Amino acid sequence: HNGLPVTMIVTTTLQDLQAGAGHAVTGGGTLIPISDLIQMNAPANKYLAVFDGITGQSLWLGRSKRLASADQRIMLLAKYRGCTAPGCTVNGYNSQVHHATQDWKHGGTTDIDHLTLACTCDNLLIENHGWETHQLPDGQTHWSPPPDVPLRGGTNDYHHPERLLPKDFESD
């Protein structure tokens, strides 16, 4: 899909994986119990991306078969799950890789920490309408409108509803 073979991409945190509890999230936004994830053993290309549940730092990307050219896109799908523009509901499978800190044609690198996901419409906001993005220390992408646009910028929690939960809810 979008250049990748059909593949299941699942996101979890190191803490949940070690505890064998909680939920993982697929690239399509479906919650899977960790216990089911561990038992899954289908003969398919499997990827598992692990993030620190506290800092959000990318820790590890595991794969059953090497596909180097697709690794960064897979890590971004797992990390962001969808377009990072504030309030945007477009999922990861329908988003493209975007250089969040500096566009490739202006000398941006392909370092994974500088890449994010954006849908076609929001990519055009950057290309043609003066919006800018930068990466926050926790890895989220912050969007800023041009000075003459009376909209608030920000990050996008739509694909990460767990961020809106009280902290003590997650460990129950």
Ligand SMILES: [Zn+2]
């Ligand atoms: Zn979008």
